Amino acid sequence: MEYLRMLGAVVWKDLVVELRTRERFAAMAGFTVLVGILFNYAVDPTVVDPQGIAAGMVWLTVVFGGMLGLGRTFHLEEDEGAFQGVLLSPIPRDALYLGKVVANFVLLVLVTALVFAVFGLFFGLSFGRAPGTLAAVVALGTLGFVAVGTLFSAVSARTTMGETLLPILVFPLLVPVVIYGVTATKSLLAGIPAAEVEGNLRMLAAFALAALAAGAILFRHVVEE
Amino acid sequence: MKKLLVWTAALGVLWLVPWGEVVAQTAGGATSPLAGQSLRGYTHMFVAYFIAWALIFGWVISIALRLGRLERNLKG
Amino acid sequence: MSRNLRWSALVLGMLGTAGALALHWMVFFWVPTERTMGVVQRIFYIHVPAAWVAFMAFGIVALASVGYLWLKDERLDRAAVSAAEGGMVFTSVVLLTGPLWGKVAWGTWWTWEPRLTLTLLLWFIYLGYFLVRSATENPERGKRFAAVVGIVGALDIPLIHVSVQFFRSLHPPPVVLKPEGPTLDSEMLVTLFVGLGAFTLLFFSFFLFRYGLEYARNQMVRRGTPSEVPGLSGGLS
Incomplete structure (x- = not known):
């Protein structure tokens, strides 16, 4: 219980900071909408059927946009040396990591919802017959992405290369999320019944769980000095 | 004439x-398709073997060079 | 580099070289030519051993990294970085010989064949390992970060493997030829095993040399002359 309270405190702190500055959300939201506009000219929707490639467009936009926000997960604390203070507080390292993941997850789910809404509007997409399953696919995929991204954001923030290193570390690991997320989203957008993507959902859940466990265990080795 | x-x-x-x-x-x-195929096959095979051993022995040579430099520094 | 280490490395290296010479004799003069793919199939006898060594090296990186984070023993970090460097070399061999074979056997330089794709991703994980290691001001921090990359990469490799297989099951490849061909003759199998043995011996020999190099670097640091140590944090310098 105490553990959850501390975890909640980290989530609350991060979300309040984000609510006050709106730095990361604004960057990601602006980026994704602009990518949508660029897609319209890069992939001529009068020639290519947008419904057929929407799944790939949405996921890649979320992944690229997410890198912007995830890369700055620890930026505020690194900047002012405030992370020492966070580390000195009696919060277990894994609670700190999971708190950061939850805060990033809330942020990224909002961004993903925005991407679906905006792309749906721009390209006249239909979201299939199982919006609940689609939401589950997106949520689990995002959770796995955030779990890996948050851990390596802590790594890259403390290297001399900084955020430029993050995609090189994260993208190879993200292949399962992209494969299962995109194929499931594609099926659902094409109106295939939800039961068909159950295997994808399980794999996305397995990835998210494994990533969360690995991150929670390894995080203290990243932040210790 | x-x-x-x-x-x-x-x-x-x-x-x-x-x-x-x-x-x-x-x-x-x-x-003829067969002749071209086998000739091409040979070239590709020899290139593959060359690349493989160049990389592997390149690695050990680079280790030897780095080690030699360090050991000279340690002694000198 | 200690005498024991040097001798074991030399002995392993000589055994491996003998195995490699035997392998070449077998490949070029003894083993029968594969019926459907022809002579190019002989790339198989270095391609598969290189892949085996590359993945084994990654296993060593992961285990040594877990041990390093747990025990903070410098020897485990040295083992991890040595195996990672070897893994990168052998992964490169796989990635360069695979397309040479594919061009003749399948008519294309690159296919999204699951195992080839997995190896490419493995190469990039190794790349991340070395970038993280060399991009920190504090070498100890670099070692820890690299260990984290090695462990998470090793956990993810099975998932990537399953997912790329799944992806291929959705998109059948243009050619149904399996890289090994339908079955292997006993002579082909023997040649393959000689290749596996030779590559494994050579890997461990060079691994020990690399370990000695990392040891010498650490000694140099302890003597307090870090400015003269090339590639202090153990990047691919």
């Missing part, structure tokens, strides 16, 4: 030979 006849005959023979077919036949023989 004799010379001229010889040259004319020779040129005539050259002119009569169906070069198009000869070229087609010899070229066809040289680039």
